[in-house]
Amino acid sequence: MITTYIVRNGLLTTYDGPPGAILAADEVLWHDMQAPTLEEEHQLETLLGVEIPTREEMEEIEVSSRLYTEGGAFFLTASVVANAHSEAPQLAPVTFILSGNRLVTVRYHAPRSFATFRQRAAKADLGIRSGTTLLIAIFETVTDRLADILEAAARRHDDISRDVFVSGARSPEQRNQLSQILERIGQAEDMNAKIKESLATLDRVIGFFSLAPDAKKGAADRRSRIKTVARDLRSLADYANAQTQKITFLLDATLGMVNIEQNGIIKIFSVAAVVFLPPTLIASIYGMNFRFMPELDWQLGYPFALGLQVLSAVLPYLYFKRKGWL
Known part of the structure; x- marks a missing residue:
């Protein structure tokens, strides 16, 4: 045009x-x-x-x-x-x-x-x-x-x-x-x-x-x-x-x-690992199928294991948070 x-x-x-x-x-x-x-x-x-x-x-x-x-x-x-x-x-x-x-x-x-x-x-x-x-x-x-x-x-x-x-x-x-x-x-x-x-x-x-x-x-x-x-x-x-x-x-x-x-997301998984890894270790120990275990016949064995798991989760979390790592 x-x-x-x-x-x-x-x-x-x-x-x-x-x-x-x-x-x-x-x-x-x-x-x-x-x-x-x-x-x-x-x-x-x-x-x-x-x-x-x-x-x-x-x-x-x-x-x-x-x-x-x-x-x-x-x-x-x-x-x-x-x-x-x-x-x-x-x-x-x-x-x-x-x-x-x-x-x-x-x-x-x-x-x-x-x-x-x-x-x-x-x-x-x-x-x-x-x-x-x-x-x-x-x-x-x-x-x-x-x-x-x-x-x-x-x-x-x-x-x-x-x-x-x-x-x-x-x-x-x-x-x-x-x-x-x-x-x-x-x-x-x-x-x-x-x-x-x-x-x-x-x-x-x-x-x-x-x-x-x-x-x-x-x-x-x-x-x-x-x-x-x-x-x-x-x-x-x-x-x-x-x-x-x-x-x-x-x-x-x-x-x-x-x-x-992305680092923030990875940090969340790191916190989850810190919290759940120690209780998982304790649960693994008491989940072993040995015939003789000291706490097996103990009446307070089950509450003791649960409390130990909670304590092992809380203490590392508080320590890391105090250090500023979380």
Whole structure:
């Protein structure tokens, strides 16, 4: 599907004219391709005179396959996060093709940043005066969206931290929740890894794009916006690295809590062994089938054996408890 937008009077509006129409020199067109068909790809390839990369080519990890120029057009591919607040967040490539005042985006998923950008650009003037400034404005929105995702992820990490370090004795339900907390930590690490990869690819894209003649020799505010985006991406990368360390700490702490709970269960069995082992020894002695036993014909033999068993259970327990071993 191809949706075309045009910038007029500083605002982004849907363009319903023919794709190959001759526009004014200062008019900016944005062709947004979401899961395009082969026919749609050929249509834009004929219009721009460049080859639209396939989905397989977009997913290649080599920098030379993601950042290059061809036929006077810039090809920039970055990984963008989508469905960040769902149970199955996506990280998929988006290719930006800049040819003069025409921008083409090729994607096979639906990041919320694109919808957010369309809404903002339709209501407010974002300083879009060329294809370069249009691309910069999209990068700014994608960066803002990543910052929002990171903030939401950090709040979830705080919730996990409170659940891990719950004060007081744990109820059986809270002990069972430790396995669920481990699952949440795994999801948090997966989300954070996707954010870090997206930030890294965007940082490479901005670095490559800043060397473009139009961006390098453009107006001062344009260069300033590029530098601001690059600085924001690096600060977000530092924040994501800090969250990685926190997730690692939470994982270690949760595993430590699991070990403590398991040690508590083992401690119960140890106490049972301390209490019942001496009486079991006494019962074993008096359960032997020898003909001559001094207490066999004694009238108080049975109460004496029972009392000895109780005493042998209580005394070791009190001694161990006084030593702090239980």
